[in-house]
Structures are given as structure tokens and as C-alpha cells.
Amino acid sequence: MRSIIIENAQENNLKNISLQIPHYKLIVVTGVSGSGKTSLVYDVLCAEGQRLFLENFIGGRHSSSKLTHPKASRIEGLFPVISIDQNNVVRSPRSTVGTLTELYDLLRLLFARLGKSELPDLHLHRSLFSFNLPDGYCPVCKGLGVQDHIDPELLIADASKTIREGAFALTTPNNYIVYSQVTMSVLNQVCNAEGFSVDIPGKI
Numbered sequence: 001m002r003s004i005i006i007e008n009a010q011e012n013n014l015k016n017i018s019l020q021i022p023h024y025k026l027i028v029v030t031g032v033s034g035s036g037k038t039s040l041v042y043d044v045l046c047a048e049g050q051r052l053f054l055e056n057f058i059g060g061r062h063s064s065s066k067l068t069h070p071k072a073s074r075i076e077g078l079f080p081v082i083s084i085d086q087n088n089v090v091r092s093p094r095s096t097v098g099t100l101t102e103l104y105d106l107l108r109l110l111f112a113r114l115g116k117s118e119l120p121d122l123h124l125h126r127s128l129f130s131f132n133l134p135d136g137y138c139p140v141c142k143g144l145g146v147q148d149h150i151d152p153e154l155l156i157a158d159a160s161k162t163i164r165e166g167a168f169a170l171t172t173p174n175n176y177i178v179y180s181q182v183t184m185s186v187l188n189q190v191c192n193a194e195g196f197s198v199d200i201p202g203k204i
């Protein structure tokens with residue numbers, strides 16, 4: 001089966017909607033307000049996905065009231081479903097689909113339980129699989145996947161000048177560094193600490 005098949009969906013205001021949604025594609029559901037986008041996506045697709053999940057993993061132990069089928073004559077071809085509410089997303093550079101849905105915690109647990117360590121003394125712990133913790137993250141970017149660094153092409157206006165004459169692109173004619181309170185005399189103190197001054201050319 002290469003698609004999700006929905007037949008005669010009648011959840012909320014849906015009027016016997018039948019459609020096929022191909023697998024492995026990014027699908028966008030659009031339409032005017034009240035046309036049933038949310039009913040289709042959340043109340044049919046997500047509801048059925050969660051029902052299947054509960055049925056498979058919790059089965060008979062769960063009360064049947066939570067396992068009601070969405071109103072449709074047929075829903076097939078669903079993969080496990082995750083949903084992310086567009087309104088309650090806390091955005092930070094460290095959030096991913098995995099962290100927002102808490103799937104990532106489950107994956108870390110899985111790796112920690114099933115993984116085999118190459119080193120005899122290294123006990124596998126969940127934190128080793130976290131890109132948000134020092135044990136697990138990449139030491140270069142600390143798990144953010146990006147690195148800040150200075151581009152000399154943008155910083156240096158004229159390397160043959162002194163800093164006071166405007167070697168840096170970011171000093172202003174009245175001897176401040178742009179967008180800061182740093183004056184030329186402060187900059188000179190920094191230079192002095194490094195054994196030169198803002199009046200010696202060719203230092204940057």
C-alpha cells in the first residue's frame with residue numbers, strides 16, 4: 001500500500017469525504033475556514049493513528065471508550081502518527097520534532113537499553129544520546145548544529161590602516177564601535193594589553 005486511504009469520513013462537519021494521501025510526500029491541507037481541515041487531520045487521521053497505537057501497545061487493558069473509531073467507513077495505510085500543535089510550540093534552537101513530541105526521549109531510552117558499548121567500562125546512559133547534554137552533544141557546536149564565527153572579510157575594511165584610521169569596518173567616524181558604548185580609548189586598552197595600539201598600522 002502506497003497511500004493512506006480514507007473513505008466516507010463524517011467526523012464533525014465532514015460530509016462523506018473520500019481521499020487518498022500518498023506516503024513519503026509532504027502534504028499540505030488547505031481550504032477556507034470551516035471547510036473541515038482540522039476535522040480531517042486531527043479528528044480523523046490523528047485520532048485513528050492514536051487509536052491504533054493504543055490498541056497495539058495497550059490493547060485490552062485500556063477501556064474501549066478511548067478507542068472509538070473516527071467516523072469513516074475505511075481508514076487504511078496509516079503509519080504511526082505524531083502531531084504538533086501549532087499554537088503551543090515553544091521555539092528554541094534546541095527544539096526539534098523529536099524533542100517537542102518527546103519521541104526523542106523514547107529513542108534515547110531505546111538506544112541506552114539496547115545499545116552495546118565498545119568500551120568495557122562505559123555504561124550506556126541516556127544522556128550519552130542527548131544532543132542537549134554535554135555527555136552527548138557535539139563538542140564543536142554544543143548540539144546546536146550551527147557555529148558562530150567572525151568573517152574577517154566583513155570585519156576588516158582596510159588592513160593597511162591603523163584601527164583609529166578605520167581599519168575595522170565597524171568603527172564610526174566619531175570613534176565608537178557601532179551599536180556599542182565601546183570607545184577608541186577602550187579599544188586602545190585592549191590593544192595595549194596585547195602589546196600594540198590603535199595607532200600602529202598593519203596590526204589586523
Ligand SMILES: [Zn+2]
Nearest residue numbers: 138140141145
Ligand atoms: Zn556540531
